[in-house]
Amino acid sequence: MANEAIRELAAQDYKWGFTSAIESDVVPAGLNEDVIRMISAKKQEPPWLLEWRLKAYRDWLPMKEPHWANVTYPPVDYQAIRYYAAPKKKPQVNSLNEIDPEIRKTFEKLGISLDEQKRLSGIAVDAVLDSVSVATTFKDKLKELGIIFCSFSEAVREHPDLIRQYLGMVVPPKDNFFAALNSAVFTDGSFCYIPKGVRCPMELSTYFRINASQTGQFERTLIVAEEGAYVSYLEGCTAPMRDENQLHAAVVELIALDNAQIKYSTIQNWYPGDKNGKGGIYNFVTKRGLCKGINSKISWTQVETGSAITWKYPSCILKGDNSIGEFYSVALVNNYQQADTGTKMIHVGKNTRSTIISKGISAGHGQNSYRGMVRILQGALGARNYSQCDSLLMSETCGAHTFPKIDVEETTAQMEHEATTSKISEDQMFYCKSRGIKAEDAVSMIVNGFCKQVFKELPMEFAVEAQKLLSVSLEGTVG
Amino acid sequence: MLDIKNLEASVGDKQILHGITLKVNQGEVHAIMGPNGSGKSTLANVLAGREGYTVTGGTVLYDGKNLLDRTPEDRAAEGLFLAFQYPVEIPGVSNTYFMKTALNAVRKHQGKPELDAMDFLKVIKEKAKLVEIPETMLSRGVNEGFSGGEKKRNEILQMAILEPRLCLLDETDSGLDIDALQIVARGINALRRPDRAFIVVTHYQRLLNYVQPDFVHVLSGGRIVKSGGKELALELEKKGYGWLEQEKIGSR
Numbered sequence: 001m002a003n004e005a006i007r008e009l010a011a012q013d014y015k016w017g018f019t020s021a022i023e024s025d026v027v028p029a030g031l032n033e034d035v036i037r038m039i040s041a042k043k044q045e046p047p048w049l050l051e052w053r054l055k056a057y058r059d060w061l062p063m064k065e066p067h068w069a070n071v072t073y074p075p076v077d078y079q080a081i082r083y084y085a086a087p088k089k090k091p092q093v094n095s096l097n098e099i100d101p102e103i104r105k106t107f108e109k110l111g112i113s114l115d116e117q118k119r120l121s122g123i124a125v126d127a128v129l130d131s132v133s134v135a136t137t138f139k140d141k142l143k144e145l146g147i148i149f150c151s152f153s154e155a156v157r158e159h160p161d162l163i164r165q166y167l168g169m170v171v172p173p174k175d176n177f178f179a180a181l182n183s184a185v186f187t188d189g190s191f192c193y194i195p196k197g198v199r200c201p202m203e204l205s206t207y208f209r210i211n212a213s214q215t216g217q218f219e220r221t222l223i224v225a226e227e228g229a230y231v232s233y234l235e236g237c238t239a240p241m242r243d244e245n246q247l248h249a250a251v252v253e254l255i256a257l258d259n260a261q262i263k264y265s266t267i268q269n270w271y272p273g274d275k276n277g278k279g280g281i282y283n284f285v286t287k288r289g290l291c292k293g294i295n296s297k298i299s300w301t302q303v304e305t306g307s308a309i310t311w312k313y314p315s316c317i318l319k320g321d322n323s324i325g326e327f328y329s330v331a332l333v334n335n336y337q338q339a340d341t342g343t344k345m346i347h348v349g350k351n352t353r354s355t356i357i358s359k360g361i362s363a364g365h366g367q368n369s370y371r372g373m374v375r376i377l378q379g380a381l382g383a384r385n386y387s388q389c390d391s392l393l394m395s396e397t398c399g400a401h402t403f404p405k406i407d408v409e410e411t412t413a414q415m416e417h418e419a420t421t422s423k424i425s426e427d428q429m430f431y432c433k434s435r436g437i438k439a440e441d442a443v444s445m446i447v448n449g450f451c452k453q454v455f456k457e458l459p460m461e462f463a464v465e466a467q468k469l470l471s472v473s474l475e476g477t478v479g
Numbered sequence: 480m481l482d483i484k485n486l487e488a489s490v491g492d493k494q495i496l497h498g499i500t501l502k503v504n505q506g507e508v509h510a511i512m513g514p515n516g517s518g519k520s521t522l523a524n525v526l527a528g529r530e531g532y533t534v535t536g537g538t539v540l541y542d543g544k545n546l547l548d549r550t551p552e553d554r555a556a557e558g559l560f561l562a563f564q565y566p567v568e569i570p571g572v573s574n575t576y577f578m579k580t581a582l583n584a585v586r587k588h589q590g591k592p593e594l595d596a597m598d599f600l601k602v603i604k605e606k607a608k609l610v611e612i613p614e615t616m617l618s619r620g621v622n623e624g625f626s627g628g629e630k631k632r633n634e635i636l637q638m639a640i641l642e643p644r645l646c647l648l649d650e651t652d653s654g655l656d657i658d659a660l661q662i663v664a665r666g667i668n669a670l671r672r673p674d675r676a677f678i679v680v681t682h683y684q685r686l687l688n689y690v691q692p693d694f695v696h697v698l699s700g701g702r703i704v705k706s707g708g709k710e711l712a713l714e715l716e717k718k719g720y721g722w723l724e725q726e727k728i729g730s731r
Contacts, residue, residue, distance in 0.1 A: 425567065426530065427567040428567050428569055430529055430530065430551065431563065431566070431567045431569070432569075432577075432581075433528075433550070433551040433552045433555070434527050434528075434529075434551050434554075434555055434560075434561050434563075435555055435577075435578075435581035435584070435585075435637065435641065436552050436555035436556045436581050436584040436585040436588065436641070437552065437580055437581055437584050438552055438584065439552075441580065441584070445569075445572055445576075445577070445580060446569060446572065448571070448572070449569055449570055449571030449572035449620065450570070450571055451571070452571035452572075453571070
């Protein structure tokens with residue numbers, strides 16, 4: 001009798017299992033056209049977008065993974081990745097006391113409020129209605145101004161014409177291996193559109209996207225600023241983010257029309273791997289801005305302290321006359337982290353200007369490479385570039401490398417490049433100690449001073465968080 | 480306050496101090512003079528706890544307690560201050576921020592509440608006026624792009640803010656023109672108090688025209704070879720350090 005019941009139960013389970021397998025999106029690992037069709041179908045995408053994805057996939061197939069970066073990692077098995085996962089509910093945790101105490105300690109050191117800690121840990125925030133209503137008031141205000149700020153998937157459904165017009169304009173799928181992969185399998189990201197003459201009144205942060213709980217592996221973000229528009233966008237947060245997916249290959253495209261300005265700031269603190277370099281996220285990102293219109297301006301500001309490997313070059317194509325591109329970066333590598341990051345500034349129009357300020361900090365066994373390309377095409381009359389690349393070495397075993405590439409085809413162009421390599425001197429340390437300042441505080445202060453030129457480009461709250469993040473990331477590097 | 484007995488110290492393999500004995504009480508100003516290589520800066524650095532100097536003999540008591548086994552931060556927190564001969568630059572760190580961090584570190588050690596940015600700004604402006612430092616210097620990076628004179632005045636400003644009890648001035652007058660020298664001297668004099676002591680290490684006598692010492696000691700070959708009142712400085716100025724060598728030889 002009991003056996004029969006069990007067998008029935010087992011059979012039932014199996015039946016349920018089978019149905020829910022389809023419904024709950026258990027997509028097998030591996031990449032092929034069927035997987036892509038499945039992703040597109042689940043997201044209810046229009047046929048043109050599916051075609052776009054499939055073309056990108058077919059372009060990707062013959063491509064070879066690039067290995068010119070100054071980083072090493074075990075080969076990625078693209079057939080072992082699951083390219084679609086249903087929005088996962090974070091593990092049910094009822095109180096902060098159930099969180100790993102190490103993580104809690106980090107939250108506290110970073111000055112993250114209790115409510116924020118709960119939200120990041122997936123705990124229901126008590127005032128759920130409040131956070132929804134805050135986000136709602138926020139969205140209402142934006143709507144009044146005609147600003148669109150929503151998830152990429154939502155934009156495909158609600159504003160397909162805009163997506164169709166601008167998607168791939170700055171980073172065409174064929175651009176590089178990871179861009180092609182992303183174009184085929186991207187799951188979600190942000191879409192932001194600022195109409196003519198509108199200045200977005202608040203900093204747009206992914207925090208305010210409802211359902212932003214699951215950041216995708218292959219994020220796709222598109223920001224368009226029409227004539228005379230302005231927007232400041234913040235990506236990321238200082239809280240250490242873990243993800244079971246190791247490879248992150250996002251694509252971010254920015255387009256600024258006449259007299260428009262886009263400011264894009266990033267703080268990245270993805271899980272960097274353990275002290276021995278095991279595990280950690282690979283952050284291989286393609287970010288590019290097109291200064292399409294005259295007098296347009298795009299600024300990239302980034303603080304990269306996480307990930308096992310950071311490989312990205314937020315770049316600007318200065319097409320419009322008088323356009324301006326800026327890149328401010330602080331990249332920190334500790335333990336066994338590796339970074340190969342920098343920018344590309346391509347001067348096409350007349351009287352264009354670009355500014356590059358890169359601060360690399362290497363500690364532990366970290367390897368930090370700056371790769372900067374400044375290309376001034378013939379006809380880019382009066383182009384000007386200023387590049388400054390500073391490295392700070394904090395251990396005997398770390399490394400800092402610089403690969404500047406300067407390509408000038410225009411005789412009226414002006415270029416300046418400065419580079420320094422330094423370490424925190426004993427004299428500086430003793431000076432601080434002799435004033436009563438403890439060694440760790442001295443290091444933190446000196447490093448923040450080193451990064452000041454970049455930090456002052458960050459929106460206020462991000463700047464404060466960035467300083468704290470740097471201090472926390474440098475713990476244990478003294479001595 | 481400070482009781483040094485037979486202090487011997489070396490830098491690397493070289494023995495520099497061969498037995499210094501000196502007592503400094505509250506309210507006193509001691510000048511230490513001597514030719515190059517006599518060990519003047521070494522003495523100041525050993526007292527401040529700089530790495531690279533090894534004490535090979537003797538004792539130093541500060542307020543009756545052993546000074547030498549304390550870290551530089553602790554010594555600073557206990558009220559010891561070193562005005563550097565060659566103050567280092569800390570780019571990107573504003574003068575104001577640096578001094579606020581230092582003052583709060585010392586206050587914390589002393590069990591006093593830390594000052595917030597607003598309160599500290601009041602303090603630094605007041606002290607800046609006292610030692611004649613323009614407010615523009617406060618927002619610059621610590622010693623960043625400062626002239627020699629500005630660096631030395633910045634040391635005096637730090638001294639004014641931290642309110643130490645024992646001030647070691649390591650050749651504060653070196654590299655200063657007459658005007659800068661007078662400003663620095665006025666700053667030092669403004670900080671003289673009955674509960675504060677100064678050890679002024681100087682190469683030339685002229686600072687002592689403005690900062691009148693109570694005692695003058697002459698260092699030579701890592702030893703104090705002569706001590707006296709402020710007239711000794713004037714005598715040295717007239718006769719030169721060679722005179723002392725002669726005296727030394729003569730007295731053997």
